[in-house]
Amino acid sequence: MSADLSVRIGELVLPNPVGVASGTFGYGSEYEALVELGSLGALYTKAITLEPRPGNDVPRIVETPSGLLNSIGLANPGVEAFLTDKLPALLAYPCPVIVNVAGATEAEYLAVLQRIEATLGPQASGHPDGPGIVGYEVNVSCPNVKHGGLAFGTDPAQVERLTSSLRAVTKRCLIVKLTPNVADIGSIARAAEAGGADAVSCINTLVGMAIDVGQRRPRLATVTGGLSGPAILPVGVACVYKASRAVGIPVIGLGGIMGPEDALQYLLAGASAVQVGTGTFVDPTTPARVLAGIGSWMEANSVMRVADIRGMLR
Amino acid sequence: MSADLSVRIGELVLPNPVGVASGTFGYGSEYEALVELGSLGALYTKAITLEPRPGNDVPRIVETPSGLLNSIGLANPGVEAFLTDKLPALLAYPCPVIVNVAGATEAEYLAVLQRIEATLGPQASGHPDGPGIVGYEVNVSCPNVKHGGLAFGTDPAQVERLTSSLRAVTKRCLIVKLTPNVADIGSIARAAEAGGADAVSCINTLVGMAIDVGQRRPRLATVTGGLSGPAILPVGVACVYKASRAVGIPVIGLGGIMGPEDALQYLLAGASAVQVGTGTFVDPTTPARVLAGIGSWMEANSVMRVADIRGMLR
Amino acid sequence: MKQFEAEIISNRAVAPGWKELVLSWDKGAGQPEPGQFLSLRVSPRSDPLLRRPFAFSGMSEDGGRVSAIYQVRGPATSILAELAPGSAIDAIGPLGRGFPRPGPGELAILAAGGIGLGPVLFLAKSLAASTLVLGFREASALPRLDLPQGCVTCTDDGSSGFRGKPSEWISRNVPSGLVRLYGCGPAPMLAALAGLAAERSWASSLSAEQWMACGVGACMGCALRRSDGAGYLRACSDGPVFSADAGRPSPVDWNPRRPT
Amino acid sequence: MKQFEAEIISNRAVAPGWKELVLSWDKGAGQPEPGQFLSLRVSPRSDPLLRRPFAFSGMSEDGGRVSAIYQVRGPATSILAELAPGSAIDAIGPLGRGFPRPGPGELAILAAGGIGLGPVLFLAKSLAASTLVLGFREASALPRLDLPQGCVTCTDDGSSGFRGKPSEWISRNVPSGLVRLYGCGPAPMLAALAGLAAERSWASSLSAEQWMACGVGACMGCALRRSDGAGYLRACSDGPVFSADAGRPSPVDWNPRRPT
Numbered sequence A, B: 001m002s003a004d005l006s007v008r009i010g011e012l013v014l015p016n017p018v019g020v021a022s023g024t025f026g027y028g029s030e031y032e033a034l035v036e037l038g039s040l041g042a043l044y045t046k047a048i049t050l051e052p053r054p055g056n057d058v059p060r061i062v063e064t065p066s067g068l069l070n071s072i073g074l075a076n077p078g079v080e081a082f083l084t085d086k087l088p089a090l091l092a093y094p095c096p097v098i099v100n101v102a103g104a105t106e107a108e109y110l111a112v113l114q115r116i117e118a119t120l121g122p123q124a125s126g127h128p129d130g131p132g133i134v135g136y137e138v139n140v141s142c143p144n145v146k147h148g149g150l151a152f153g154t155d156p157a158q159v160e161r162l163t164s165s166l167r168a169v170t171k172r173c174l175i176v177k178l179t180p181n182v183a184d185i186g187s188i189a190r191a192a193e194a195g196g197a198d199a200v201s202c203i204n205t206l207v208g209m210a211i212d213v214g215q216r217r218p219r220l221a222t223v224t225g226g227l228s229g230p231a232i233l234p235v236g237v238a239c240v241y242k243a244s245r246a247v248g249i250p251v252i253g254l255g256g257i258m259g260p261e262d263a264l265q266y267l268l269a270g271a272s273a274v275q276v277g278t279g280t281f282v283d284p285t286t287p288a289r290v291l292a293g294i295g296s297w298m299e300a301n302s303v304m305r306v307a308d309i310r311g312m313l314r
Numbered sequence C, D: 001m002k003q004f005e006a007e008i009i010s011n012r013a014v015a016p017g018w019k020e021l022v023l024s025w026d027k028g029a030g031q032p033e034p035g036q037f038l039s040l041r042v043s044p045r046s047d048p049l050l051r052r053p054f055a056f057s058g059m060s061e062d063g064g065r066v067s068a069i070y071q072v073r074g075p076a077t078s079i080l081a082e083l084a085p086g087s088a089i090d091a092i093g094p095l096g097r098g099f100p101r102p103g104p105g106e107l108a109i110l111a112a113g114g115i116g117l118g119p120v121l122f123l124a125k126s127l128a129a130s131t132l133v134l135g136f137r138e139a140s141a142l143p144r145l146d147l148p149q150g151c152v153t154c155t156d157d158g159s160s161g162f163r164g165k166p167s168e169w170i171s172r173n174v175p176s177g178l179v180r181l182y183g184c185g186p187a188p189m190l191a192a193l194a195g196l197a198a199e200r201s202w203a204s205s206l207s208a209e210q211w212m213a214c215g216v217g218a219c220m221g222c223a224l225r226r227s228d229g230a231g232y233l234r235a236c237s238d239g240p241v242f243s244a245d246a247g248r249p250s251p252v253d254w255n256p257r258r259p260t
């Protein structure tokens, strides 16, 4: 009998645990020549906001030791252009698609979701385990302009309120993506669960900064940026370990996954699924290698269902 | 005219900006054969607690991508043995020594400081720019047992109270060492300043975790540990940038410094001085190379006083 | 576009701090054009982490080998410089949009400086006729390569050929007329070339450089400011070559100034 | 103890997955003793990051060269295995406390397994008389080295020499009497040797392995549990060799079990 790689998140069933992370896979078409989309557990889109956003000033990226610091900003065409220009292709992909949503106010998040829901119609009944837009990932690392610019995701009360207002407008899978830039990620995960999230994903990038000492300038035009890549792997694994012990809903792990061992660390720490971000830039075969390596590990350890791995940490 | 490398922190004057970080340089004697102690800007001791502590169970260290994850715990002989066994040698060193202090309750921190102050006597008047015990660094990353185990350093109110009670018992330089595991390091730095600290240092380690997927066990006996080394460099630089803009007192930067460029990033971000930690393990010449490199950079940029670097970021 | 394990055929020094890499090429990846590039992962470790982009400097007649000329600058190029013939390297390409052919009647003027040498040499080889102008710091930086006959060399100090920048040579020696100005090199050179083309109403096709993370258009990291102010274009997939014609201004802003 | 740039004199394969490194030695660092080790930084990049400890396997007569036998296991040893003779490497040593000489009348029995081979061979060379017992997985793992005459080889599968572990050979073949049992190898082997020594009331000197960060006693990272429960000792500076005598039990707990 072959292993069961499927992942259940609320009502949703993903074909396998290895997705590609928001902002690192564009809208899919960019990597089509290099990555077989049909083998992805889920494709998380670049963040969508209500209005089009050009993104931050340049330079936007710089390499740090085992890390990538970026300040892309929420560069995206806005929800209307997304629906006309990107959605048709996304609906035709052979893998589940999850739309990453961002905003500067609660109202903005809500408007994006409502607009997409209005276009897609309510979710078909039964278990949606096929392709199509199967859910939303809410990026709460955005600064809340009404709360002095501190990110939504640093305050449990804001996370709970935002989650429950989004919950009210969709039956699709609702994932809240947590920021690691907090003292107690468990309390934020619990707030997302209380607000009605089907899952939480973590981690988003760590706040970081790099300076060109010759030029005496920050290397990023925005001064600080978000740190991703292998450097943050141990931080992500610790966050998943804590978040998965704080909530009953599934946790999706990401941050620094470059190969199967890294992904297995997340699954053993308590994640139900993982996402590959920066690892795809470095090697576009990473998602496929990770999936194959999880399969081999399961075989070597006589594990029949990927869902069982999270209980296997000694 | 040669450059002025001295650093002023409150009343204290350090001979140069490059110190060695707490917990990474033992009590000095361990590195005496490899590092010229007389060239150090300051030597920060391993944390001292009231009672002797054996430290955490083993294994205690594991390497991660460009990082070191440790769970040494506060392994130390306790303040009494420190005073009898370690203090005489520390007083004889040709560099300023700063004692790192830790505890599980406010009372414990206070007792350690009082005990050391009682032994040393009040500070000699005038500018203490020579060797000897010139100050304390308060490690607020320790879990507060009376507050559910969350670290002191994650709550501004606790940091302010702890700082002001320590301030009351010493005239020596008082540095509060901040944890990066918070949403807003500026607010914690302000609390330390309000409590009467002469400076803040940042960053302590990031919470991290690594799993041996073959053994299905956490690699550290304590499950999670503290991440240091080049992986955290951009996080430390961002913290110093923010903390130095939040307070008027000096900021001492550390985290991932491996060479002069890294240290200069901290100084340009707003630090008045730096510390080398993990970098000494990797290459014991790091503190000396960093100091020499800062000197060359100052010459190339016609900077006469190291204290001027912090205002030079464009 | 394809990802494959290329074999290093040779990796020889061509000038102080400069090397020429020759790689086996998987024809299934498609035929590289001048101005396009490939991305290489120089080490399986995570420092350095990101792939690095290098422009093609040529292709063997049978299409089975490609080359790139590179400058040893930092960690990745230092590691690359040590790789021995016979070793394998993870390559993705061809990437980006290359140089367009000259329009009917357009005289092709090609200018290169620094790391722009490779793509411009490749372009020169692919054109029946062109004027090739290469800039170097000094005579000792001239590469040991078979440069096309009649190519103009410029040095900053006049130690070989014309004293000055390629843009200065072109400005003095190329008469007005139907010209397409091609260029690749450091940002100030591109700005000078763009200015010259605008002044003379020449068409231009310039290749931009920008830090890259994905190299395929997915991350928006390699953004270049649009000249019309309406946001950004991607160096890796909208470019790296951007063209301007009589009626159509350059889509990207070649002015290297940074806003404050 | 000193930090210096050593030159790699040779770096040859001695068995599948095993190499012998020979380095120039700075005599100002002091003369290495069997059981002591050196720490190497294998790459200037930050991944792999930490220095790696390797026990000395020998020293040239003039003291100008030292050697270490190592197994290619992970990133650092893979990089080390590729370093060519003539290259420089950052070395610190000698570190730690080595094996004590046998006491008066003590018969020296030496056991090695896995990466314990190097230090035990060095010890054997330094002693006038000893019984040397080496354990390997199978015949093909035997190194191409000049092993001392009369040394006993054991293999797990019996494909060469004694079938079984060194501790088993010793237990069967060494009569009770005044013995010092020396050993270095994997944790289960050390536990077996410690048990055997206790049972026979032999003195023992065993070398421990533990992850290290500083290698000089400063970080407390390489802690080993004390046998008396009173905290920890440092493998790098209190050890790596720890001894037990008739009246004095081993200071460290050789039992590799991990608490749950």
Ligand SMILES: Cc1cc2nc3c(=O)[nH]c(=O)nc-3n(C[C@H](O)[C@H](O)[C@H](O)COP(=O)(O)OP(=O)(O)OC[C@H]3O[C@@H](n4cnc5c(N)ncnc54)[C@H](O)[C@@H]3O)c2cc1C
Pocket: C037, C048, C052, C053, C054, C055, C056, C068, C069, C070, C071, C072, C073, C074, C075, C076, C077, C078, C115, C116, C118, C119, C208, C209, C210, C211, C212, C240
């Ligand atoms: C489309 C494209 C084509 C290229 N073609 C070539 C080529 O044919 N030959 C060649 O030698 N190089 C080429 N480069 C540049 C090459 O990618 C960099 O030199 C290389 O990535 C440097 O890596 P490193 O780790 O050695 O140095 P790093 O430490 O990464 O860089 C060293 C210094 O080089 C500069 N630099 C490096 N990369 C960039 C970049 N992407 N944008 C701006 N400045 C940069 C910076 O000043 C940096 O401080 C090209 C770049 C692009 C974007």
Ligand SMILES: Cc1cc2nc3c(=O)[nH]c(=O)nc-3n(C[C@H](O)[C@H](O)[C@H](O)COP(=O)(O)OP(=O)(O)OC[C@H]3O[C@@H](n4cnc5c(N)ncnc54)[C@H](O)[C@@H]3O)c2cc1C
Pocket: D037, D048, D052, D053, D054, D055, D056, D068, D069, D070, D071, D072, D073, D074, D075, D076, D077, D078, D115, D116, D118, D119, D208, D209, D210, D211, D212, D240
């Ligand atoms: C005092 C001392 C002396 C040593 N002498 C030798 C020697 O003479 N020859 C030799 O080949 N090796 C020796 N070692 C071990 C050697 O240091 C490691 O094999 C090396 O560090 C592995 O580095 P790596 O990056 O290649 O592999 P890593 O990825 O670091 O390790 C690969 C695997 O090896 C094991 N391992 C590595 N280092 C240690 C350690 N310190 N403690 C426990 N397990 C470990 C782990 O199972 C790990 O998964 C010694 C270690 C110590 C502490």
Ligand SMILES: Cc1cc2nc3c(=O)[nH]c(=O)nc-3n(C[C@H](O)[C@H](O)[C@H](O)COP(=O)(O)O)c2cc1C
Pocket: A021, A022, A023, A024, A046, A047, A068, A070, A072, A074, A100, A139, A177, A203, A204, A205, A227, A228, A229, A230, A232, A254, A255, A256, A257, A275, A276, A277, A278, A279, C213, C219, C221
């Ligand atoms: C270039 C880039 C752009 C990103 N854009 C987004 C985004 O739009 N929305 C979001 O939630 N996360 C975004 N992220 C964060 C990633 O999805 C991911 O959480 C993070 O990079 C950590 O994973 P990694 O180390 O595997 O990259 C972005 C990351 C990178 C590197």
Ligand SMILES: Cc1cc2nc3c(=O)[nH]c(=O)nc-3n(C[C@H](O)[C@H](O)[C@H](O)COP(=O)(O)O)c2cc1C
Pocket: B021, B022, B023, B024, B046, B047, B068, B070, B072, B074, B100, B139, B177, B203, B204, B205, B227, B228, B229, B230, B232, B254, B255, B256, B257, B275, B276, B277, B278, B279, D213, D219, D221
């Ligand atoms: C092995 C080890 C032990 C440490 N012990 C202490 C300690 O006792 N007190 C403290 O304040 N910080 C301690 N730290 C934190 C360091 O002082 C420093 O803040 C951190 O390692 C980041 O700097 P680095 O990247 O240069 O190492 C320790 C770090 C390491 C790696």
Ligand code: FES
Pocket: C211, C212, C213, C214, C215, C216, C217, C218, C219, C220, C221, C222, C223, C234, C235, C236, C237
């Ligand atoms: S490098 Fe990613 S979009 Fe160009």
Ligand code: FES
Pocket: D211, D212, D213, D214, D215, D216, D217, D218, D219, D220, D221, D222, D223, D234, D235, D236, D237
């Ligand atoms: S490795 Fe640091 S104390 Fe032993």
